[in-house]
Amino acid sequence: MERNELLNRIKEAQAKKGSVSEEAMAEMAQALGLPIGDIYGVTTFYSFLSTQPLGRHVVRICKSVPCFLQDGETMAEVIEKELGIGPGETTADGRFTFELTNCIGACDQAPAMLVDDEVYGDLTPDKIREILQSFD
């Protein structure tokens, strides 16, 4: 394994287990001959990587200025209420993790969010409920 493969390897480890475990980081550290702290440092640098277990689906609502101007805060509150969890938390059934994120480049469809890898724009409270219901 080469160092430049590390980011993809960490992503694979997360996709497999739902988070980047200490064991996975130790394995990668050994393969690269690096201290585990280096792998931990890379993992925790990026907001899409997590050492904490994530839900089956990750809801990331944009909190940056263009979405904020289109009532993004209210939409975030709707999600909080629907899921019964705050930002950074995962539902007890492991279905959703809810996060606030910085600009996702969907400002022409603000307010917008990502659920896993899909973008959803022009959100309304009703639309949010519908979208969340479509995930198992």
Added chain:
Amino acid sequence: MPEKRILLKDCGKIDPGDVSSYEAEGGFKALEKARGMSPEEVIAEVKTSGLRGRGGAGFPCGAKWELARNAQGNETYLICNADEGEVGTFKDRYLIQHDPFSLIEGMAISGYAIGAKKGYIYLRAEYHYLLEGLANAISQCKGKGYLGDLDLEIQEGAGSYICGEESALMNSIEGKRGEARYRPPFPPESGLFEKPTIINNVETLVNVPHIIENGSAWYQGLGTSESKGTKLFCVSGDVERPGVYEMELGSDLGELVMDLAGAREIKMVQVGGSTGRIIPSGMVHTPLAYETVLGSGAVMVFDESRDIIDFVYRTMQFLNEESCGKCAPCREGTEVMVEVLGRLVQGEGVEEDMGVLEELSGVMTLSSLCGLGQTAAIPVMDTLAYFRKEYENRISQSVFLRSLKAVNR
């Protein structure tokens, strides 16, 4: 000046999933022409055109290519920066979604000119939904032989604004934390894997086929003396018609936000993203160009109902979260600014706060390692200059309310 669609001319017209529809619109003619020229001639053409980087920094593109071409070593890398994290910017997403072939053609020409055998498109994780379409476009172009000996690979990011900064981006491709590097050396001399590297923004590369096909003289006829060509503007915020608009450089900001996007009762416009300049309504007829205001082309409109301090606080929170943490002026400076602005937002400001913000702004601007910290104070300084009264009012209200509490105690 109305819209002028050069970069967007094929968007909506071609099928982004089918290279033959791009060929039918004259696609890859520029590449063919470029291959009939020497690499030095291609670079000279781009240099003469006056094309400057469209990611925000505005470095002359041809001059950069020339540095890489002349650099020692037999391995040169080409990177397309598609880590479009700048707040309010979505033009690169639009281009990749609607016309990935123009980008690939631009990269093929660039790769030929600088002599790169390996190219990366660094795509932000938030744009994962673009990956399949882009990969499909690359493989179709490869199948048709358009890439020549350029091996083009997509490297996805993992959620980080600073990775749009070129040296942080290279660290990220190398499998490291996306922290900015000390410069010199600059990338054309020593970049990715310490080899000569050219990093260009998506929009910059999409300009290249048009310059080669129509010639630098044609391109020079567009724009102003310092800013040639057209620019994609991403309009968002308090407007009726948000979206991507293409205009000649030097066009009027007021025309863009009012006539095209339908803004009304404007209080201010921020041009260039989170660290972009603030244009108050009285100056809305400013030309959009490198010599005035431009940045990434993000144009965020705020109407009269908006609170300045809330906006600046939110922006500073963003910059604080996204600071890579390597240098103290940016890491600690944004932290203190968040604290001070947070106090103002919560009605706990003190009279010294404005002085603190101003002093800190100067330090951060002068001593930060990369563009993030160097420009982080712009929204603070600009709003202090144009909307000082709002800061003063907020503070005097806070002081007054606290004095009431003290009386009641």
